[in-house]
Amino acid sequence: MSKLVTSFFVVIALVAGSAQAQTYxxxxxxxxxxxxxxxxxxxxxxxxxxxxxxxxxxxxxxxITTAQGxxxxxxxxxxxxxxxxxxxxxxxxxxxIGGVTDxxxxxxxxxxxxxxxxxxxxxxDVVYRLDYKTGAGLAKVQPTAGVTLTAPAVDAQGNVxxxxxxxxxxxxxxxxxxxxxxxxxxxxxxGFSRSFEVSKDGNAIYWAGYTNHAIYKYTRPDEFSAYAxxxxxxxxxxxxxxxxxxxxDNLWASAGSYNDLPNRFPGATTSWKPNVWYAYNATTGKIxxxxxxxxxxxxxxxxxxxxxxxxxDGNIAYAxxxxxxxYPVVQKFVRTPLASNFNNQxxxxxxxxxxxxxxxxxxxxxxxxxxxxxxxxxxxITTAQGxxxxxxxxxxxxxxxxxxxxxxxxxxxIGGVTDxxxxxxxxxxxxxxxxxxxxxxDVVYRLDYKTGAGLAKVQPTAGVTLTAPAVDAQGNVxxxxxxxxxxxxxxxxxxxxxxxxxxxxxxGFSRSFEVSKDGNTIYWAGYTNHAIYKYTRPDEFSAYAxxxxxxxxxxxxxxxxxxxxDILWASAGSYNDLPNRFPGIIxxxxxPNVWYAYDVTTGNIxxxxxxxxxxxxxxxxxxxxxxxxxDGNFAYAxxxxxxxYPVVQKFMRVGVSVDGKESNWAxxxxxxxxxxxxxxxxxxxxxxxxxxxxxxxxxxVFDMMGREVKTLVDQVMQAGAHNLxxxxxxxxxxxxxxxxxxEDQVVxxxxxxxx
Numbered sequence: 120m121s122k123l124v125t126s127f128f129v130v131i132a133l134v135a136g137s138a139q140a141q142t143y144x145x146x147x148x149x150x151x152x153x154x155x156x157x158x159x160x161x162x163x164x165x166x167x168x169x170x171x172x173x174x175x176x177x178x179x180x181x182x183i184t185t186a187q188g189x190x191x192x193x194x195x196x197x198x199x200x201x202x203x204x205x206x207x208x209x210x211x212x213x214x215x216i217g218g219v220t221d222x223x224x225x226x227x228x229x230x231x232x233x234x235x236x237x238x239x240x241x242x243x244d245v246v247y248r249l250d251y252k253t254g255a256g257l258a259k260v261q262p263t264a265g266v267t268l269t270a271p272a273v274d275a276q277g278n279v280x281x282x283x284x285x286x287x288x289x290x291x292x293x294x295x296x297x298x299x300x301x302x303x304x305x306x307x308x309x310g311f312s313r314s315f316e317v318s319k320d321g322n323a324i325y326w327a328g329y330t331n332h333a334i335y336k337y338t339r340p341d342e343f344s345a346y347a348x349x350x351x352x353x354x355x356x357x358x359x360x361x362x363x364x365x366x367x368d369n370l371w372a373s374a375g376s377y378n379d380l381p382n383r384f385p386g387a388t389t390s391w392k393p394n395v396w397y398a399y400n401a402t403t404g405k406i407x408x409x410x411x412x413x414x415x416x417x418x419x420x421x422x423x424x425x426x427x428x429x430x431x432d433g434n435i436a437y438a439x440x441x442x443x444x445x446y447p448v449v450q451k452f453v454r455t456p457l458a459s460n461f462n463n464q465x466x467x468x469x470x471x472x473x474x475x476x477x478x479x480x481x482x483x484x485x486x487x488x489x490x491x492x493x494x495x496x497x498x499x500i501t502t503a504q505g506x507x508x509x510x511x512x513x514x515x516x517x518x519x520x521x522x523x524x525x526x527x528x529x530x531x532x533i534g535g536v537t538d539x540x541x542x543x544x545x546x547x548x549x550x551x552x553x554x555x556x557x558x559x560x561d562v563v564y565r566l567d568y569k570t571g572a573g574l575a576k577v578q579p580t581a582g583v584t585l586t587a588p589a590v591d592a593q594g595n596v597x598x599x600x601x602x603x604x605x606x607x608x609x610x611x612x613x614x615x616x617x618x619x620x621x622x623x624x625x626x627g628f629s630r631s632f633e634v635s636k637d638g639n640t641i642y643w644a645g646y647t648n649h650a651i652y653k654y655t656r657p658d659e660f661s662a663y664a665x666x667x668x669x670x671x672x673x674x675x676x677x678x679x680x681x682x683x684x685d686i687l688w689a690s691a692g693s694y695n696d697l698p699n700r701f702p703g704i705i706x707x708x709x710x711p712n713v714w715y716a717y718d719v720t721t722g723n724i725x726x727x728x729x730x731x732x733x734x735x736x737x738x739x740x741x742x743x744x745x746x747x748x749x750d751g752n753f754a755y756a757x758x759x760x761x762x763x764y765p766v767v768q769k770f771m772r773v774g775v776s777v778d779g780k781e782s783n784w785a786x787x788x789x790x791x792x793x794x795x796x797x798x799x800x801x802x803x804x805x806x807x808x809x810x811x812x813x814x815x816x817x818x819x820v821f822d823m824m825g826r827e828v829k830t831l832v833d834q835v836m837q838a839g840a841h842n843l844x845x846x847x848x849x850x851x852x853x854x855x856x857x858x859x860x861x862e863d864q865v866v867x868x869x870x871x872x873x874x
Contacts, residue, residue: 141457141708141710142455142457144409144453144454145454146862147452147453149447149449149450150172151172151199152447155197155448156444156445157180158176158179159178160177160421160422160423160440160446161440161441161448162176162425162426162441163175163227163228163241163426165232166232168232169251171198171200172201173196173197173198173240174230174449175197175228177194177227178194178227179193179194181195183212183213191222193212193223194225194227195210195211196209196211197211198210211240214240214247216259225243225244226242228242228267228269228270229241229314230426230428231271231362233277234277234296236251237249239273239279243267243268244262244266244268246259258297258298260298262289267283267284269312270313270426274317274318276296276321280292280315282305285311286309286310286311286328290307291303291305291308291324293321309331310328310329310330310331311330312329313425314327314359314362314426315327316362321342322341323337323338325352325361325372329356329359329375330357332354332355332383332384333352333356334361336349336350352404353374355382355387355391357374358373359423360373360424360425365430365433368401368402369398370401372397373396373427374391375391375394376394376424377393377420377422378421379423381393394422395410396410396424398410404704405704410438416446419443421442422446424441425441426439435451436453437450457724457727459729461771462770464769466765466769467765468489468520470765473762475493475495475496476762477493477494477740477743477758477759477760477761478759479544479545479546479743480545480546482746483549483746483749484553484568488515488516489515489518489755490555491514493544494511494543496509498512511541512529513526513540513555518748518753531564531566533575538559542561542562544559545558545560545587545601547587547744547746548588548590549568549590551592551593554566554568555568556590560584561584562577563576563585565615577598577611579598579606579609580605583606584602585601586598586601586629587630589633591636592636592638592826595611595618596610596611597611597638600625603626607624608625608641608643621663622654627646627647628646628647629643631644631744633680635719640653640719641653644675644676644678644689646676646696649671649672649698650668650701652667653665654666655667669717670717671701671703671707672698672700672709673689673691673698673701674691674692674696674697674700675691675692676690676741676742677689677714677743677757682750682821682825683819684867686726686865687716689714689717690713690714690745691711691715694736711736712729712740713727713729713730714728715727725864728756730742730768731768733765738760739761740758749823749854750868750869753772754769755768755769756770789810789812789864790809790859790861790866792866792868793806793808794868795807795845798871800847800872800873801872802847802848802850802872805843805844805845806818806845807840808840809841810836810839810861814835814836815834815836816832816835816841816861817833817859817861818830818832819831819857819858819860820845820855823853823855831844852874853872855870855871855872
């Protein structure tokens with residue numbers, strides 16, 4: 120999926136829509152093209168009723184011949200049709216009103232569409248109204264001579280509010296729709312400002328003095344009364360851009376930039392991100408959406424959010440930044456439904472696999488075999504005393520649903536000592552070699568994925584029930600308790616030697632957690648925390664500390680990595696533990712019984728898989744496991760809570776044929792990845808793909824265990840057909856995977872190297 124800018128990000132992002140129609144903002148590139156730049160960056164943007172995009176760069180980018188025959192630099196207003204072509208009257212260099220022509224010599228300061236869709240253009244200390252259909256001048260007003268203005272604001276009656284950039288040079292003034300002066304709204308402003316907004320009825324002013332590190336809300340009971348500060352909202356915002364979303368109560372405001380960092384309001388602990396616009400619902404006081412500028416240079420102080428405008432239907436957003444001339448100043452985003460790239464293929468291995476109060480562990484090995492646990496007893500064994508005793512088992516299924524020859528597993532023998540699986544099953548995970556870590560109450564066993572034989576075991580803390588474990592790329596195994604704070608999160612090496620504690624005391628009940636490949640980040644899904652805590656350390660010799668709270672609103676009981684990727688899949692909650700309960704200003708709309716794919720690199724939600732409930736709103740169908748085939752084309756989801764429904768559902772990635780074989784090519788919205796040729800190959804093969812538009816392409820080859828073999832390309836490429844050559848000289852015979860990532864869309868395909 121393309122760049123999600125949510126990041127809902129607060130990944131919250133995603134959820135501007137309802138639970139039935141979740142959406143995200145997909146980055147659609149620079150607008151109108153990559154060459155629209157200069158003039159020290161953008162300083163005004165608006166969209167008219169026809170969808171035309173009106174823009175200003177702050178400084179001169181054109182010139183005009185004066186009456187004296189000399190050329191003089193001018194600021195212009197550029198107007199683009201939705202397809203990026205220029206409107207016939209664009210660029211606008213002069214404005215004629217009442218027979219008097221003004222040339223736009225002075226700095227551009229802001230744009231706003233008025234109640235009729237005509238455009239208010241601020242040129243230093245003057246506000247012009249231009250006809251949105253023709254670009255012709257209609258009226259102008261100069262609130263205070265010599266005082267530079269912010270972008271204006273307009274209420275539903277057409278009253279125009281103007282304000283100074285620098286306090287307290289001038290008041291906030293109100294003019295009617297004919298530019299007749301009505302009076303002062305605020306006699307003296309506080310804080311430098313670039314933009315502010317007013318409510319539809321004109322009785323609330325949202326003052327974004329960005330040096331105040333918050334937004335002051337001025338209100339009046341009616342048009343005959345004075346305004347007064349009645350609230351301070353969006354504490355931590357250094358906002359330089361504000362606008363209303365069409366036909367809604369959502370006020371969009373930028374939180375800050377790397378020049379004016381957010382989160383500096385005294386006494387308030389906040390975690391707003393630079394270069395993100397957040398949607399603040401003025402009715403509920405909650406953040407309901409977000410949109411993130413895609414930085415051209417990391418942490419660039421010269422990319423400062425300075426404008427945001429929406430198409431009339433609210434489904435396209437145009438964002439603008441200010442500060443330098445060396446990057447495109449407008450980015451386009453499209454509101455897009457969050458759809459799954461996986462189709463449900465029914466119950467696995469069949470409709471009869473149920474019981475034991477539901478599932479509690481699932482993993483897939485390098486051969487594609489699916490390992491499963493039900494939490495309680497579903498079989499029995501004859502004891503040494505000749506009696507039958509109930510046991511928990513590990514059931515292992517081939518990809519076609521038949522049982523593996525060594526399944527079910529009832530006992531584990533290690534070093535000549537046999538343990539019977541009497542205790543409750545608690546989780547499964549494949550380790551770095553593909554062998555399976557099996558948790559039986561307070562013990563972790565390692566089983567050979569080819570034979571089911573026991574290899575090793577460890578008991579982190581006697582009597583303390585464990586979650587599913589986590590494993591890093593070096594084979595270090597992380598264990599954690601279900602119930603806090605009964606035991607720490609502990610680290611064992613690949614031979615189960617104790618290395619130390621990662622987290623001395625856990626927070627929140629947990630069923631699953633994950634660690635990054637390098638082992639330096641722990642994603643802690645204490646589902647009673649209603650979010651996921653991110654613990655990090657700079658290196659293996661340092662201590663972990665909480666550095667972020669992500670996926671706010673998640674009551675997650677299941678987490679896993681997608682193969683060969685930076686995509687962390689996590690369940691959002693269930694009808695037993697509903698999502699969207701994280702306290703505070705963030706409003707989220709995650710759906711129960713859905714696993715969301717979180718790109719840990721971008722912070723975006725890029726995919727989802729939804730469990731098909733057997734009973735509507737069933738609290739006893741709680742997501743408890745997810746695992747992928749080695750190529751990532753199949754997913755196996757598991758639920759827990761009762762014995763009366765099949766506990767595993769199988770999902771197939773779009774682009775894979777119904778017989779389980781990959782199609783020769785995989786199509787997604789912005790590129791096509793074809794099958795390599797020749798295949799099998801020795802030692803070279805060609806990987807063809809096609810891009811629908813230019814952008815950064817990352818193609819990486821992995822081995823069967825998900826270890827990176829080679830990066831074939833990581834650079835911006837032009838639209839069209841491309842071929843890459845992979846040379847396997849020096850590698851072992853076997854199956855390899857090649858993965859293409861373009862924006863936030865990822866496709867993986869398989870190839871066979873045979874010497």
